[in-house]
Every structure is written in structure tokens, then in C-alpha cells.
Amino acid sequence: KAGVTQTPRYLIKTRGQQVTLSCSPISGHRSVSWYQQTPGQGLQFLFEYFSETQRNKGNFPGRFSGRQFSNSRSEMNVSTLELGDSALYLCASSSGDHIAKNIQYFGAGTRLSVL
Amino acid sequence: SQQGEEDPQALSIQEGENATMNCSYKTSINNLQWYRQNSGRGLVHLILIRSNEREKHSGRLRVTLDTSKKSSSLLITASRAADTASYFCATESGGSNYKLTFGKGTLLTVNP
Numbered sequence: 233k234a235g236v237t238q239t240p241r242y243l244i245k246t247r248g249q250q251v252t253l254s255c256s257p258i259s260g261h262r263s264v265s266w267y268q269q270t271p272g273q274g275l276q277f278l279f280e281y282f283s284e285t286q287r288n289k290g291n292f293p294g295r296f297s298g299r300q301f302s303n304s305r306s307e308m309n310v311s312t313l314e315l316g317d318s319a320l321y322l323c324a325s326s327s328g329d330h331i332a333k334n335i336q337y338f339g340a341g342t343r344l345s346v347l
Numbered sequence: 348s349q350q351g352e353e354d355p356q357a358l359s360i361q362e363g364e365n366a367t368m369n370c371s372y373k374t375s376i377n378n379l380q381w382y383r384q385n386s387g388r389g390l391v392h393l394i395l396i397r398s399n400e401r402e403k404h405s406g407r408l409r410v411t412l413d414t415s416k417k418s419s420s421l422l423i424t425a426s427r428a429a430d431t432a433s434y435f436c437a438t439e440s441g442g443s444n445y446k447l448t449f450g451k452g453t454l455l456t457v458n459p
Contacts, residue, residue: 236389265447275390275435275449288446322389334439335380336447338389 234259236339238323244345250311253342257304257325263287264306265336266298269320278321281306310344318346353436353453361458366423368453370436371416377439379412380447381421384433393421393434426457 237256245251257264265288266278277290281300298308304325310317320343324336354369370379378397382390396403396412396419403410409422423430433454437447 267449274451277446277448280446290446320387324390334378334447335392335395336382336390336437337392338382340389341387343387 236323236325236337238321238339238342240342241340242343242345244347245313246347247313247315249313250309251313251344252307252309253321253323253344255306255308255323255325255339257306257323258337261325261327261337262304263326263334264300264304265324265326266306266308267322267324268292269322269341270318275322278308313346315346317344319344353434353450355453356451357454357456359456359458360426362426362428364426364457366426366430366455366457368421368434368455370419370421370450372419372436372438372450373417374438374440375414379410379419380437380439381408381410381419382435382437382449384435384452386432390435423455426455428457428459431455431457 239254263282265280267275269275279298280288284300295311300306320341322338322341324338326334326336352371360366376398378395380395381393384390394405394410396410407424412419433452435449435452437449439447
């Protein structure tokens with residue numbers, strides 16, 4: 233089975249721009265979660281989608297949004313970029329069926345630099 | 348907010364030695380998981396231990412869970428240079444909550 237694929241791997245943007253990141257989950261996985269990782273804050277949960285519905289949301293401003301398509305692929309969008317948005321953005325997929333078996337499979341991440 | 352807090356923040360050992368990392372959390376959990384991350388890449392799942400389990404083994408890994416103390420430990424035996432990575436604990440709690448909350452991790456360096 234192919235793993236979780238994130239595109240692009242690297243991205244450089246300037247303040248005020250917007251960006252869209254893409255994630256293709258493992259085949260058959262219906263849950264996709266997004267995380268932001270920075271040296272200062274560590275891994276922080278952004279949101280989780282299951283069958284095209286946002287099921288959970290972290291404590292991020294409305295500039296961060298996401299969606300999931302019928303094939304389970306997911307995108308996240310960040311509008312009006314700020315310098316502090318520079319981070320590694322990780323996507324993870326899981327079957328999402330059972331709480332006690334919610335093992336997450338991570339992609340390699342998208343490294344976003346905001347200048 | 349961080350649910351799990353790993354201790355120590357950094358650990359440096361020699362190949363062949365054992366490495367122990369600890370994780371403490373604040374609220375009751377459904378399960379606790381350990382992940383490894385190599386140098387800014389994606390995380391890899393290592394082991395999951397459920398709240399009604401006390402110990403679990405997988406190869407050279409041994410995880411314990413003490414729900415009364417809200418803590419877990421990850422032991423890597425006979426460490427290798429390839430074990431050099433950051434290790435994170437992640438907790439899942441709540442009824443229909445599929446969110447994992449990660450700690451800030453322990454950076455393990457295994458010197459050849």
C-alpha cells in the first residue's frame with residue numbers, strides 16, 4: 233500500500249499570501265488529520281476530517297481551514313499568511329473506525345516558510 | 348495545549364545501552380501511543396497501549412502505563428545509532444474524540 237503523500241514538500245511564501253497544502257491518505261483510510269509542528273509549540277492539532285466532515289478542530293484562528301473530498305484526499309488552506317505560520321505541516325491518516333485503534337500514519341510533511 | 352509531557356527533553360547514550368523516556372499526562376485517556384520522528388520528517392507509530400493495559404512489548408521496545416500516576420515510559424533496549432530520533436507520546440481521550448494530543452518529545456541521540 234502506498235503511504236500518506238503530501239504535496240508540495242517545500243513551499244516559500246510571503247506575508248499576506250495564501251497557501252493550499254494537499255494530502256492523499258492511505259487507500260481505505262477515511263480519517264485525515266492535520267498538525268502544525270514548530271520548535272516552540274511542538275506538534276499542535278489543527279483539525280480532523282472523516283468522510284468529508286470536520287469531526288474535530290484545534291485552537292487555531294479561522295485563517296486555517298481544510299476540507300476533505302469524496303476520495304478522502306484532503307487539503308488545508310492558510311489565508312493571510314503570517315511569519316509565525318512558518319512550520320512543518322503534517323498530515324496523518326487513519327481508519328478512524330475505532331477509538332482504541334486510532335493509529336495515525338503520517339506523511340513526510342510540507343515545510344512552509346513565510347518571508 | 349500539551350497533554351503529554353516527555354522527560355527528559357534530550358538524552359544522549361552509547362550504542363548498546365538502554366534508553367528510557369517518560370511521559371506524563373493530565374486527563375484520563377483511552378489509550379496512549381508512542382511515535383518516532385527522524386529529523387523533521389513524518390512521525391512513525393511505534394506502539395499503542397490501552398488504558399486497561401499495564402505493559403506492552405514490541406521487539407526492543409517496552410512500554411508501561413500507570414494510569415494512577417498518569418504516566419508512561421518507553422524503554423528501548425540495546426540501542427543502535429539508527430534509533431537516533433525524537434520520540435513523542437500521544438494521548439487520545441474522550442468519547443468520540445479522535446484527536447491525538449502530542450507531547451513536545453524527547454530527542455534521543457545514540458552515539459556509535
